[in-house]
Amino acid sequence: MKIISLLASPHGLKGNTAGLLRDVHEGAEPEGARIETVVLKGGTVLPCLGCDACHKKGFCVQKDEFEPIKKKIAEADGLVLASPNYILNVSAQLKAFMDRCCGVVHCMQFWDKYGVSVVTSGGDGGESVAGYMDYFLITVGAVPAGSVWASVSEMTGTGFKDDVREKARALGKRLVEAWRAGEMPPGVEKRRNDFLERMRALMAWRGEEWPYEHRYWKENRGL
Numbered sequence: 069m070k071i072i073s074l075l076a077s078p079h080g081l082k083g084n085t086a087g088l089l090r091d092v093h094e095g096a097e098p099e100g101a102r103i104e105t106v107v108l109k110g111g112t113v114l115p116c117l118g119c120d121a122c123h124k125k126g127f128c129v130q131k132d133e134f135e136p137i138k139k140k141i142a143e144a145d146g147l148v149l150a151s152p153n154y155i156l157n158v159s160a161q162l163k164a165f166m167d168r169c170c171g172v173v174h175c176m177q178f179w180d181k182y183g184v185s186v187v188t189s190g191g192d193g194g195e196s197v198a199g200y201m202d203y204f205l206i207t208v209g210a211v212p213a214g215s216v217w218a219s220v221s222e223m224t225g226t227g228f229k230d231d232v233r234e235k236a237r238a239l240g241k242r243l244v245e246a247w248r249a250g251e252m253p254p255g256v257e258k259r260r261n262d263f264l265e266r267m268r269a270l271m272a273w274r275g276e277e278w279p280y281e282h283r284y285w286k287e288n289r290g291l
């Protein structure tokens with residue numbers, strides 16, 4: 069299983085989120101996962117311009133790392149989203165990436181990839197941030213297989229406490245197992261199908277303004 073991990077903290081590989089993400093990787097790698105970590109920081113992925121070019125052309129016109137990262141994910145089997153809790157939501161770095169996926173969302177182009185979410189917080193709120201990230205996975209067509217969140221109050225001098233680290237490792241293992249079994253966690257199929265029908269209705273309504281997406285739907289989803 070090939071996995072792309074998006075680590076969206078300005079602290080990069082030295083931050084708390086990176087620590088928890090490493091434990092997720094530690095759980096996934098012995099199960100056969102090959103993992104590439106992409107650090108989203110600074111201007112790696114700029115905010116969306118709202119120009120609609122992605123809907124018309126199938127790619128973003130901004131010259132940054134977004135399109136190469138999108139290609140890596142398209143070629144992978146799994147996607148790990150890792151973010152600190154920034155004011156009760158994902159970091160701006162991850163939100164910029166999510167916004168830039170607007171065309172991917174319309175076509176649910178990461179269909180059947182398996183994903184998990186990883187969040188660290190100074191206090192609480194991690195669960196709802198992870199819930200938002202899981203919903204994003206559904207909107208791109210992926211299957212969310214679980215999440216882990218932790219607070220800095222659960223850290224010792226050397227990193228997160230053992231029980232937190234164990235949860236993160238179990239999540240990594242579960243990601244590979246769920247993908248291998250083609251498992252559909254409870255409730256995911258209905259949410260994904262409901263979202264698919266919303267996108268189908270959108271394409272029927274406005275698709276002719278967006279030639280790439282209209283064609284994608286006709287060729288792949290039987291519009």
Ligand SMILES: Cc1cc2nc3c(=O)[nH]c(=O)nc-3n(C[C@H](O)[C@H](O)[C@H](O)COP(=O)(O)O)c2cc1C
Binds near residue numbers: 082154188220
């Ligand atoms: C701009 C900013 C906003 C934050 N907002 C919250 C918040 O709303 N709730 C919370 O519990 N922690 C919040 N924190 C704390 C971080 O989520 C926490 O320190 C996290 O572990 C940092 O991860 P990192 O080291 O990977 O960057 C915030 C930190 C920053 C810098």
